[in-house]
Amino acid sequence: MKLLKLKIENKEGFRSLQQGFEINFHSLADTEAMEQFRPFCFAGLNGSGKSNVLEALANIFYHLEVCVAKYLPESIKDLSNFKRTECSPDAFTLEYLIGQHNRKLYTLFYFDKVIITKKEGKEPQMFIQPFPFDKSVEIREISLTPPKVRDNAADGKEYLPAHIIGYSSGENEILSLPFIKSRLMHLDEYKQATRDNYDRFDEPENSLIYIDNNMSQAVLLACLLFENKKTLAPLRHIDNTGILGLTSFRINIHLHDFEFQDEITKSTIKTPILKLLEQNQLEALKKCATSWFSNRKTKTLWLDFHVNDATKLAFKEHFHSSLECFQFFRLLYELNNHFVDEETKIDVYRSKGIYTDGKLPVGSPRQDMFHFLDFYINKELKTGKVKDLLLRSFSDGEHQFLHTMGICLLLKDRRSILLLDEPETHFNPSWRAKFVKTLNDSISSGNPKGLPHGDFNVHLLKDVLLTSHSPFIISDCLPDNVVLFEKDEDGHTSAKKASELGIDTYGTSVNLLTNRIFKNKETIGxxxxxxxxxxxxxxxxxxxxxxxxxxxxxxxxxxxxxxxxxxxxxxxx
Known part of the structure; x- marks a missing residue:
């Protein structure tokens, strides 16, 4: 997908983005640029509003995902927790291009322009316009309302990104809130499927994924088990992380129960949380393990994996793709919230984002249903020595590097949008200087060639939006893709491309960029x-x-x- 425009139209605006705020992304006049890796870099002083754009997009896509969903947990059906007519921001126009998986080629000829509008106090509307996205083709409305029997999602689901990824190095609560709400929805969706005796459960319907420290372990594991040397090359390079491969890991699963109330007898019924996963995913995981054992007394299951080629083949046979494997681990992580009570969930669903982290309790190791242990990575050190190291012993910068590169590898052939809030804060200057190149290498390495219908351009599938204070990263972005945020004396936020302001960014000295963008002339402290x-x-x-x-x-x-x-x-x- 490729973003075109976002405009905030409600009277109150959204945080520091006032009514009438507009930001333009890709241009239909330059479609060739969409076929290349060109992330959008939002730059500006602290408090200038650059993160608010990421937050607004996350909120909008969360709202749309709930509107189109085939399945809604009972908690979300409560109008006090979600209203189709209320969003934050409550009035907006969002435009982007997106392709469909059921079409032969990922070229713009097969794409649609999607226009989503919402008026204050009204439900959002979706319109699509086929190529060439002009008056020569008709615009038609697509429903965002599922059928009454809810046997399918709304038609508009097909025109939303397959994945909306959020990441913040600074624990941005406003950005993370829609993702936290989505996690609780996933939990409720799974819990009610268990109560209603579904045969199996593969993955949540909602597409929002937040990459925190725990989720990044699942990302890295899926990549190291499924990706080949070519696609892992950006991670393996000694000047990056020096990761050569996965040595071993252990999975610890506590066999907790859900508690349901019998509608007739009003008695409490206990049902294993993993009931829907036992015969399929969990059994497949056991077949991939080097060994496994359980303790009935403590209701604990341990699975040990000594990773070799046979282990990787087993995972590929039973989970088919790195994304399918990740989705299973993602679901297990989200089930760690099984002990969160209904009152707390409601508090989070109604939250506006301030102090949300304090509202959601963190489980103890015994309360957790799932976590990794003894996660050993084979790593080449700067000295040339090769050593097995615990993943937890990696530096903050290495973890941050793995967060970003791993998710790009995982979603390399999926239509997605990545919202990255200051993803380079723990990087050394060398890594900041090569961050954009390494992102490009990670995404491009998965570009299939020589397919029956032509080459597959993964760059058309996704957009990457990041905020940054690093002149190194700005220097690696073209002026059409660097958006500078400023506030005037009245507190109004403007977002203009560097090209509009006559500022050359690509390949420009970091000292010059620091002066022109951050108004800092000194090169010393x-x-x-x-x-x-x-x-x-x-x-x-x-x-x-x-x-x-x-x-x-x-x-x-x-x-x-x-x-x-x-x-x-x-x-x-």
Missing amino acids: SYAMSKMMEFKKRFNSGEKTENLIEELNNEFGDSIEKLMLIKEVTDKN
Whole structure:
């Protein structure tokens, strides 16, 4: 999918985005650019509103997913918890291009332009316009309301992204809220399927996935089990993570029960939480394990995996794809919320995003239904030595790197949108400088060639939106894809492309970008600069120039500021 435009139209706006705020993404006048990897980088000072765009998109897609859903848990049917006529933002226009899996080629000729509008207090509406997306083709409305019998999702489901991915390095509660609500919906969906004696349960209907530390383990595991050396090359490189492969891991499952009330006797009925998974996914997992054993007394199941080629073949036979494997682990992780009571769920469903983390309890190891243990990675160190290391021993920067690259590999051939809020905060300067290239390598490595109907361009399938304060990342993005956020004196937010402002970003020096975008002319820290200015005062007061220059050189490292100061005082003499 490729985003075209978002406009906020409700009177109250959305957070710092006022009514009338508009941001333009791809242009229909330059469709060739859509076939290349061109992430959108939102830049600006703190509080300028760049993260609010990610938050608005997450909220909008959450609202649409609930509107079109075939299945809704009873908790969401309560109008106090969700109303089709109320969204945040409550009035908007969203436009994007999207292709369908049932068509032969992923080329724009087979894409549709999707226009979603919502008026305040009204239900959203969806319209589609086939290629070439102009007046020569008719615009028609697509229903966002499922059939009354709810035997299928609404027709509009086919025109939504297959996956909406959220990630924030700063624990952005507003961004994570719709994803947390989705997790609770998944739990309720599964719980009611268990109560109603479904035969099996494969994956939740809702497409929102939030990548936190726990979920990233599932992402990495699925990638290392299914991907080949070519697609894993960006991770394997010694200058990135040096990961050579997966050595071993253990899965710990506590066999907890759901408790239901019998409608007739009003007695409590206990049903194993894994009832719908026992005969299919869980049995498949046992067949992939090197060994497994259970303790009936503690109601615990352990599965050990010593990973070799046979292990990988077993996973490919029973789970077929890395995404299918991930979806199973994702479901198990979401079942960790099984102990959350109905009152807490309702509190979260009605939450506007502030202090949501405090509302949702965190389970103890015994309350958890599922977690990984002894997750060992085979890693090449900078010294050239190869060593097995626990995943938990990796640095914050390495974990952050794996979050982002792993999910790109996992969704390389899926139509998706990635909302990444400052994904590089723990990176060293070298990693920041190569972040965009590595993202491109991760996505492009999965580009199939020589298919019967032609090459498969994965870049048309997804859009990547990220916020950043890093001039290194901005320097790797084209000016049409760098959006600068500013607030005027009245507090109104504007979002303009660097190309509109006449700012060249691609390949531009990070010092120049820091000056032009972040209004910071100095290349050294403020404290060092203040101390350097004290030397300038001493020069101006008449102290001996040669002695002060020697003292200046002894105290400060090399910088443009120091050279300019020395030149200034020597020119005066």
